Amino acid sequence: MNIKCSFCQTPYTLSRVQMLDALQEMDSHKLTHYDAHCPRCRRATRVERKRMEIFFPNWREALKQFEAEMQAHPQNEAPLPAPEPAPVSPAESNPQPTVAKKQVAEKKNPAKTSAVKKK
Ligand SMILES: [Zn+2]
DSSP: OEEEOTTTOOEEEOOHHHHHHHHHHHHHHTOSEEEEEOTTTOOEEEEEHHHHHHHSTTHHHHHHHHHHHHHHOTTOSSOOSSOOOOOOHHHHHSHHHHHHHHHHHHHHHHHHHHHHHHO
16 A cells, blocks of 8 residues: 655555554554554654555455465565466376385285294
8 A cells, every 4th residue: 555654755655564564463452553664764654544454455364364375485574476386297206106115015014924823
């Protein structure tokens, strides 16, 4: 959302992540406004919570998605717009050797026990 500094009239924007941060903070502290800091003069311009909620009505939903993405990719500070498609072919070739090894291991054990029982 766009904000204009009330001191030096510099226009600046709040990103979705900044708004999520602000809305979360206002919600937990029961505040009615957020202090947006001007990039030029560093002074705080008050942004009403109602105005921000109108601008970003589904922020609670977006916050859940954002937190889920942060848990999935903790090294990223911001969610990526489009995640890279994962390569499929290595995953397909892996299960077959594992299954073959298991079958060999299972076949060996019953043979040993039956041999012991016969004697
Ligand atoms: Zn300013």
